[in-house]
Amino acid sequence: MSQAPLLTGVLAPVITPFKPDLSPDVERYVRHCKWLLANGCSGLAIFGTNSEANSLSLDERKMLLEALLEAGVPASKLMPGTGCCSLTDSVALTRFAVERGVAGALMLPPFFYKGVSDEGLYRNFAEIAQRVGDARLKIYLYHIPPMTAVPFSLGLVERLLKDYAGTVVGMKDSGGDWKNMEAMLKAFPGFQFFPGSEEFLLAGMRLGAVGTITATANIGPAAIDELFRNWQDPKADAMQEAITDFRRAITKFPQIPALKHTTALYTGHAQWAVTRPPLVQLGEDQGKALAAELQKRGFDMPGIRG
Amino acid sequence: MSQAPLLTGVLAPVITPFKPDLSPDVERYVRHCKWLLANGCSGLAIFGTNSEANSLSLDERKMLLEALLEAGVPASKLMPGTGCCSLTDSVALTRFAVERGVAGALMLPPFFYKGVSDEGLYRNFAEIAQRVGDARLKIYLYHIPPMTAVPFSLGLVERLLKDYAGTVVGMKDSGGDWKNMEAMLKAFPGFQFFPGSEEFLLAGMRLGAVGTITATANIGPAAIDELFRNWQDPKADAMQEAITDFRRAITKFPQIPALKHTTALYTGHAQWAVTRPPLVQLGEDQGKALAAELQKRGFDMPGIRG
Numbered sequence: 383m384s385q386a387p388l389l390t391g392v393l394a395p396v397i398t399p400f401k402p403d404l405s406p407d408v409e410r411y412v413r414h415c416k417w418l419l420a421n422g423c424s425g426l427a428i429f430g431t432n433s434e435a436n437s438l439s440l441d442e443r444k445m446l447l448e449a450l451l452e453a454g455v456p457a458s459k460l461m462p463g464t465g466c467c468s469l470t471d472s473v474a475l476t477r478f479a480v481e482r483g484v485a486g487a488l489m490l491p492p493f494f495y496k497g498v499s500d501e502g503l504y505r506n507f508a509e510i511a512q513r514v515g516d517a518r519l520k521i522y523l524y525h526i527p528p529m530t531a532v533p534f535s536l537g538l539v540e541r542l543l544k545d546y547a548g549t550v551v552g553m554k555d556s557g558g559d560w561k562n563m564e565a566m567l568k569a570f571p572g573f574q575f576f577p578g579s580e581e582f583l584l585a586g587m588r589l590g591a592v593g594t595i596t597a598t599a600n601i602g603p604a605a606i607d608e609l610f611r612n613w614q615d616p617k618a619d620a621m622q623e624a625i626t627d628f629r630r631a632i633t634k635f636p637q638i639p640a641l642k643h644t645t646a647l648y649t650g651h652a653q654w655a656v657t658r659p660p661l662v663q664l665g666e667d668q669g670k671a672l673a674a675e676l677q678k679r680g681f682d683m684p685g686i687r688g
Numbered sequence: 689m690s691q692a693p694l695l696t697g698v699l700a701p702v703i704t705p706f707k708p709d710l711s712p713d714v715e716r717y718v719r720h721c722k723w724l725l726a727n728g729c730s731g732l733a734i735f736g737t738n739s740e741a742n743s744l745s746l747d748e749r750k751m752l753l754e755a756l757l758e759a760g761v762p763a764s765k766l767m768p769g770t771g772c773c774s775l776t777d778s779v780a781l782t783r784f785a786v787e788r789g790v791a792g793a794l795m796l797p798p799f800f801y802k803g804v805s806d807e808g809l810y811r812n813f814a815e816i817a818q819r820v821g822d823a824r825l826k827i828y829l830y831h832i833p834p835m836t837a838v839p840f841s842l843g844l845v846e847r848l849l850k851d852y853a854g855t856v857v858g859m860k861d862s863g864g865d866w867k868n869m870e871a872m873l874k875a876f877p878g879f880q881f882f883p884g885s886e887e888f889l890l891a892g893m894r895l896g897a898v899g900t901i902t903a904t905a906n907i908g909p910a911a912i913d914e915l916f917r918n919w920q921d922p923k924a925d926a927m928q929e930a931i932t933d934f935r936r937a938i939t940k941f942p943q944i945p946a947l948k949h950t951t952a953l954y955t956g957h958a959q960w961a962v963t964r965p966p967l968v969q970l971g972e973d974q975g976k977a978l979a980a981e982l983q984k985r986g987f988d989m990p991g992i993r994g
Contacts, residue, residue, distance in 0.1 A: 436798075436800035437800075438776065467742040468743050468744055470744065470748060492966045494737075494743075494835060498967065499968055505965040530800075658775050659811040660809050660811070661804065662811070
């Protein structure tokens with residue numbers, strides 16, 4: 383079987399709609415994924431932070447992945463989150479995804495224990511790579527210290543890239559610290575590096591980043607994709623400024639509830655706004671303030687209604 | 689069915705032995721649990737932090753619980769950890785445990801997202817209590833900010849105690865901050881409060897604590913149990929000093945590997961020292977230094993050999 387090309391461009395960490403009983407709304411989920419691919423996303427980082435993936439069971443994640451494939455979403459467009467606290471869970475979910483031909487696996491470190499050693503983290507990924515034991519496995523390390531408090535050091539990345547060349551291929555950096563992104567980009571030429579926010583897209587591309595995996599791509603992928611495709615254009619800095627302004631308008635609010643509230647507004651389906659605990663959907667006043675920010679910018683999600 | 693009395697005294701967050709393939713060693717696990725109950729533990733907080741529970745899958749945890757019950761360990765002695773990041777996982781594991789008659793469920797908050805609101809945490813526990821929907825359910829809140837970075841505030845505890853009286857009954861506080869323990873003990877008389885370290889056992893008992901759930905109980909439960917039973921004795925302060933000294937000798941080393949290394953030494957079964965990633969077993973020098981600390985104190989684990 384020929385290997386799918388590595389994903390580049392704008393990937394959305396797809397938000398997950400819930401029914402009133404808080405079970406995933408599969409039909410709306412599939413619809414949202416298709417909308418994203420038709421409107422600027424080159425891939426879908428399903429089961430990310432913004433997907434509330436850690437608020438879902440392993441079986442719920444497997445079910446959603448199967449549903450996308452059955453609905454005709456190509457596995458080659460998918461980079462599911464498969465990193466869990468438990469080694470056995472990580473192996474099971476990664477194997478499940480790889481067997482279905484996904485383009486990559488975006489892997490959190492085991493995030494319960496703090497202050498763990500690079501050696502312990504190395505062994506986690508080494509065990510996963512060996513146990514999955516599939517040449518199709520492409521691991522993207524998911525660096526998000528604001529949630530995990532378990533960072534990937536340069537030394538750890540270097541060791542993994544060396545010992546698992548062709549398997550460990552890239553990183554999503556959601557640390558929000560440009561200095562760290564810059565250091566990773568400079569240290570590892572050819573590393574498939576995605577800033578975890580479009581705020582760093584242009585600066586990242588100039589140092590060899592291959593795109594961005596970003597929350598706001600859930601609602602406005604087109605403008606981010608335009609910058610990705612035209613980052614060498616003279617107008618790139620102005621484009622960057624505009625998308626950064628939009629992101630900051632959204633992230634004034636709790637991010638995941640804000641993305642779901644926006645999707646609720648533009649689909650006309652109020653239930654989209656609902657999150658699983660421990661997250662809480664936006665309150666009425668917050669919702670109005672967010673709607674005002676969106677209107678002020680003439681924001682739209684073309685074709686999303688219904 | 690009559691309700692088992694609430695657990696008090698010394699509970700061990702039971703360490704989990706692994707075979708060379710890192711699967712749980714059920715036979716040694718059962719043996720260790722029985723040793724603990726015969727040597728000073730009044731209960732077993734299986735699936736805690738020291739159990740590497742979050743490094744186990746849900747199925748592995750269910751299997752271990754079943755194995756204990758099949759081996760004749762009474763469910764009334766068990767307080768399994770059942771709090772997961774995912775609401776559906778928490779409900780499934782808690783229901784499984786309650787249906788088997790356990791004395792209580794020690795519940796972590798969902799610990800992936802940081803900066804979550806008390807409202808979101810409240811909804812997590814409210815959903816679990818309602819979905820499990822069993823009068824036998826006794827929830828102990830597990831406060832361990834050094835790992836979760838998701839604390840239980842006084843206001844959240846107050847609200848849960850009021851709305852889920854008889855279901856939310858207690859707390860394990862592993863924050864290491866006496867001020868917080870003191871505030872909880874003073875605010876909620878009758879709260880089944882366990883300091884998460886024997887270092888705070890005597891001070892806790894004097895303010896109404898009901899025992900301690902502590903890592904070092906895995907290797908030396910008898911001395912801690914003696915203080916628990918004799919906390920009003922004139923010699924209680926001297927007993928506290930001795931057990932605190934012992935604890936500090938152990939926690940000079942990475943705690944979980946140190947407990948497993950000690951168990952390996954005294955059982956004569958070297959494999960006991962092994963952890964799952966991201967934890968790493970003690971190195972040779974650390975192991976020797978730990979053994980010296982133990983010998984210096986004339987430490988023993990009577991009857992553990994084999």
